[in-house]
Amino acid sequence: MKVKQVDEGKISKYILKFTFEDWENIIDSDVIIVGAGPSGMTAAYYLAKAGLKTVLFERRLSFGGGIGGGAMLFHKIIIESPADEILKELGIRLVKAEEDVYAVDTAEFMAKLASSAIDAGAKFIHGITVDDVIFREEPLKVAGVAVEWTATQMSSLHVDPIFISAKAVVDATGHDAEVISVASRKLPELEISIPGEKSAYSEVAEQQVVDGTGKVAPGLYAAGMAVCEIKGLPRMGPIFGAMVLSGKKVADEIINDIRKS
Template sequence: MDEANVSQAILEAYHAKFVQALRSDVIVVGAGPSGLVAAGKLAQEGLAVVLLERRLSPGGGIWGGSLGMNEAVVEADALPLLDGAGIRHQEAAGGLHTVKAVELASALCLAAVRAGVALLNLMTAEDVCVHRSRLTGVVANRSWLADGLPIDPITFSAKAVVDATGHEAVLVQCLRRRHLLTDPSPHGPVGEGVMDATAGEQFVVENVSEIFPGLWITGMSVCASLGGPRMGPIFGGMLRSGARAAEQVTAALMEQHTPARKRKDHANV
């Protein structure tokens, strides 16, 4: 075996995927539970979807469960999403269900990739691209280059962008820092509220929205942007929030009469 052939195979495959990802229908930033569901659902609609994740491993906060105990909890409302991805679950007290965190994270990743999502890990979103008062892309850098080195980033362009970056609401904060998004939250101070699992699970689904032209929020980015309560180690709202974001983005692109472009390569990793 020629080791150079191994390197060449990696470079050629990744280069082809990266070039195709530069222009897409939708960019989802953050491969946590909400981002994975949103990306997968959008790809199933025939859209070309790029999913950027700053960490090595996608899955967000699923892996650690609570206190490092790798079990996840969901409500009955989220079971159709689990069943659709072939994720097993067990009934627990109070109408809740438990899921093995490793299975949940792995299955959501696999479902997204098999749907045609181009998942680029180790990519940190550091800014946004705005043209004529509409968000048109994401400025990203390699995660290990984002701090400390004077290396310019690269821009990914899309017709719609979803902020699924969780507690940091990275893209929303990029707009706020530039005073491009100045409307105060109608739900309270900007930033997450205190723990209220019931209210938080409802808030994170009901308040999925296009917060700025071309930019949707989902998952914990909803709470961080609009002052919603946190909900702790329960993931049903995250999953349903991602599904609702996908519905809204799909409807918006259809209204714009934007032709969907399904990715040919269903093995993007």
């Protein structure tokens, strides 16, 4: 087998060419999702499947959020009904633990959820941190985000961001609700309260997270563990049904809101 020879200059040229084609395309998006955890990737799948231009920014160079760590690095997590129906739709294998409760392999869960979202048309960009939100007045709403390379922020360099506009921004950053925290601090007129996450109480937290998922302010939505932070809900540990259902719920709400606008 003979490997085709490619000049180093061409390698760089092609990388830059196709990278900037992608960036030009996502500058004006329908939906920006921040965080490639279970809720963010589930939302990306359903939003892209509905035909919305969806970009997902992840500050790390990987995807999965809290999935990969499983429970204290054990490689299984738990999914309960009705979230199992979404995993079945994505071809993720489930092992029955008891009625309506299933064990899932973390690597398979991460890989197939990401693959499904990408195949549906969502664009994933790694190594990006959302530094700020864009807002518009009259009426006041969130209209996009300001982004930086994560490596730039880790180096403590002062570099201005670039801006990505969108009709909806989803905070799926997890426990710290990073995007909503920025919006609440910089735009107090949005009247966003962040009481903080409570200690574990899985039996009630799963339902409460799903119930609390959705619009936080015009143009700004919460999904997954970010909901616990902004609603003062208990954490739930290595059971992920609410994360998946939260992602679908926020996607459904955004699809409805954009179609009505």
